Amino acid sequence: MTTRDVLFALLALLTGASAVLSVTSRQVVHAALWLVTALGALAGCYLVLGAEVVALVQVLVYVGAIVVLVLFALMLTRAPIGRSAEVDNPLLARVAAAVVAVVGAGLLATLLLAVVGGRTVVVDATGTDQARSAAQPLARSLFGSWVLPFELLSLLLLAALVAALVLSRAAGRSESSSSIDSLDVGRRPR
Amino acid sequence: MHLWPAVLLACVLVGAGLYGVLARRNAVLVLIGLELLLNAANLLLVTFDAAYADRLHGGQVLTLFVVTVAAAEIGVALAVVLLLFRRRGDVDLLAADHLGEPNDVEASTDVRPLTDEAAR
Numbered sequence: 001m002t003t004r005d006v007l008f009a010l011l012a013l014l015t016g017a018s019a020v021l022s023v024t025s026r027q028v029v030h031a032a033l034w035l036v037t038a039l040g041a042l043a044g045c046y047l048v049l050g051a052e053v054v055a056l057v058q059v060l061v062y063v064g065a066i067v068v069l070v071l072f073a074l075m076l077t078r079a080p081i082g083r084s085a086e087v088d089n090p091l092l093a094r095v096a097a098a099v100v101a102v103v104g105a106g107l108l109a110t111l112l113l114a115v116v117g118g119r120t121v122v123v124d125a126t127g128t129d130q131a132r133s134a135a136q137p138l139a140r141s142l143f144g145s146w147v148l149p150f151e152l153l154s155l156l157l158l159a160a161l162v163a164a165l166v167l168s169r170a171a172g173r174s175e176s177s178s179s180i181d182s183l184d185v186g187r188r189p190r
Numbered sequence: 191m192h193l194w195p196a197v198l199l200a201c202v203l204v205g206a207g208l209y210g211v212l213a214r215r216n217a218v219l220v221l222i223g224l225e226l227l228l229n230a231a232n233l234l235l236v237t238f239d240a241a242y243a244d245r246l247h248g249g250q251v252l253t254l255f256v257v258t259v260a261a262a263e264i265g266v267a268l269a270v271v272l273l274l275f276r277r278r279g280d281v282d283l284l285a286a287d288h289l290g291e292p293n294d295v296e297a298s299t300d301v302r303p304l305t306d307e308a309a310r
Contacts, residue, residue: 004191012195016202019226023210028219035222038203042229049196051236054253058232061257066225066264073218073268077275087216089284097212105205112197112234119193121241141246142254153258160262167269 004123008048015041028079028087029071036067050123053135196237203230217271217281221264228260 015038022034039062046055080086088094142150203226210223232253239249275281 002191005195008191008195012199016199016206019203019206023206023214023219023223023226028216031219031222035225038226039229042203042233045196045199045233046236048191049236049240051239051250051253054232054236054250054257057254057257061261062225062229066261069264069268070218070222070225073221073271076272077218077281079216079218086282087214087219089213089215094213097209100212101205101209104208105201108204109198109201112201113194116193116197116241119241121191121193121243123191123240137245138247138250141248142251145246146251149255153255157258157262160266164265164269167266167273170273 004048008045011041011044011048014038015045026083026085026087027081028074028084029081031087032067032070032074035070036063039063039067048123050134053138193237193241196233200230200233200237203227203233215283217274217283217286218268220283221267221271224267225260225264228256232256 018034018037018041022031022038025031025034039058043055043058043063046052046058089097207223207225207227207230210226211220212223214220214223235249235253235256237249239247239253242249271281274286278286
């Protein structure tokens with residue numbers, strides 16, 4: 001039981017608890033804010049696992065951008081303030097969802113714990129001068145071996161940007177010319 | 191450090207994400223569940239990257255890629271959700287069960303299903 005184990009256990013408890021709260025909370029804004037907690041604590045987990053760059057990207061992209069987008073969407077869709085029963089499916093569907101979630105997580109846990117077992121790993125020291133050398137090999141491999149998928153990702157981001165723009169513009173125009181109508185399933189067949 | 195807490199946390203995240211996707215009715219909250227699922231995958235990637243000390247750092251690089259894809263996905267998904275809201279006035283996934291809504295009643299009764307046309 002090392003310091004890392006204790007730190008990771010604390011952060012993992014925080015992450016798991018806030019993840020569960022973010023999917024069970026009846027207040028939609030609280031759900032989004034619990035998501036912030038879960039993702040931030042998960043960034044701490046990455047830090048303990050020795051992946052500083054990933055932790056920083058997690059904070060920048062997830063906590064900084066994605067959660068803000070989710071909060072914007074909640075406000076733009078006039079999410080109900082306060083407790084609301086309308087955000088969840090009926091009770092029967094929720095029970096079925098809980099069963100599926102527990103069974104899925106249990107199966108995955110059985111498989112992965114059997115693979116991992118009591119294995120331990122020595123994580124390189126961080127927070128010292130060696131921390132600088134932890135990002136260097138990652139950068140070398142990211143811009144060396146992985147540079148082609150990296151460039152492809154920029155294309156994906158561009159495509160997503162254009163798609164989001166087109167979708168947003170289609171909503172502003174009149175109904176007859178919107179792009180959704182051109183996909184209309186109710187269109188008269190010839 | 192031991193690996194099993196990280197693996198267990200990933201399983202908890204998968205469970206929470208699955209529940210969020212399946213049990214929520216508000217489209218934005220379904221997306222929150224989706225983010226949790228993606229983060230479970232990320233945590234497993236980082237964990238096994240540390241476990242196997244990959245020389246190419248495949249786990250960490252793939253995690254960065256997944257984060258980028260998640261950002262692209264959430265951008266497009268939220269644009270779709272906003273479009274749904276503007277056309278329907280809510281983002282209730284139980285109510286939005288018909289593609290191409292809102293259809294006027296005349297059009298939906300006038301047009302026969304495609305299967306009828308194909309049968310002729």
